[in-house]
Amino acid sequence: MAKRLGKQTIVFEKDVALLNSACCVGKDEGNGPLAKTFDKVFYDEYIGQKTYEAAESVLQKEAIGEVLKKENLTPNDIDIAIMGDLLDQSIASTFAIKDFSIPHFSVFSACSASALGLGIGAVLVENGAVNLAICVASSHFCTAERQFRFPLNYGSKRTPNSQRTVTGAGAFLLSSQKNAPKIRAVTFGKVKDYDITDANNMGAAMAPAAADVIKAFLQDSGKKPDEYDLILTGDLGVIGSKLVIKLLQKEGIDISNRHDDCGLMIFDLEDEKSAAGGSGCGCSASVFAGHIMRKLKSGEIKKMLFCATGALLSPTSQNQGLSIPSIAHLLEIEGVKND
């Protein structure tokens, strides 16, 4: 059974397997450095739909369809679908799942929805409450721009610290299988707020939450950063990645030589369009479901920490001049052993 360790961490005694995963992305991601790791790339930002919101739902549907196909499963085999996106009332998720007839709930934790969904799913699978869970997270550049910033055709210049929302969705199957990467522990993070108000610098807003949850996990578990091949954050981007390393250094924890960030990996950072890197639920979900899952399955990554980060702002809180509270959730993951 799941066991509480220290103040925040839950460790799993039984196997919780990341059975398989799939990811679908948009054009810019499909032309980026990780191009070969995605299952499907859609070059039309509407994906044949009338609205961007409907397009985001298609990204999720396609990711679900792909991962089910890989394991020869039907929606009937799935006990629960835990999904997350950035839109008001999670409409991308609800409109995506409504035709599948799978029991469902949505989670909101901004861009950290991928790790939150997987964390909750892992707890459910480990204690036998469900046999097969599917966890999905998505974001779409155009829906996020519409909700949080300016209309797409409005002519404005991005600041150099702003991040670009990833168009993408990742879907993961969780079960109690043996021969697959395993989730060993989960640490649900605390909301951190260092009074950053600039919505064009979300990396800076989120870095303290990531640093806090990484520190909490290491304290709770008594483990050291050098036990891991990779400490992967969700979407801190250029600025946030530098900050999380500095923040942890001040706490005497050095992750500099094993840290990477999904937001740094998904786009070509030389391109001015990608600014300070990728962001959004779809950023960590599609990078993890594609690139990272391959390395976990092949055993190239033996042990890693996956820490997805989320900026919990809303257009209302922004207009009211409030700061950006942030959160991060962490998973300890083990790759497939080849011996």
Add this chain to the structure above:
Amino acid sequence: MTNKEYARLVEKTNKKSNVLKDCVLAFLVGGLICVLGQALNDGYKMCIDNELSAKTLASITLIAISILLTGLNIYPKIAKFAGAGTLVPITGFANACAAPAIEFKPEGYVLGIGANIFKISGPVIVYGLFSGFVYGILFYIMNLL
């Protein structure tokens, strides 16, 4: 770490905008738009013998070009390059009305386009009118003295 200490750390880590380059580009592109406006104005004046109508026609032409380029998704690309250079002239205002009109069309003509078309330019109109009102009163009082 206190909020202030963190703010200092963020400030040190942040990338800075290249202000000089941004200003030069804004000056050049904004200036070019103004040159185009002047050329249109002079051209219209040659065709019709009415200065006021020529000025109005020049503005209308610039607005029409801006809206067309917004619809073709070319205007935001120029704006990414030019920054304030495309924002300040009348073309920026036209873009600020056309962009939400296109964006909110799926939400209907009333609650979509109607309610959102002035989403960005609305504050400019409100405070433009308000400052006109204040200036009018001041002008009236000064004339009385």
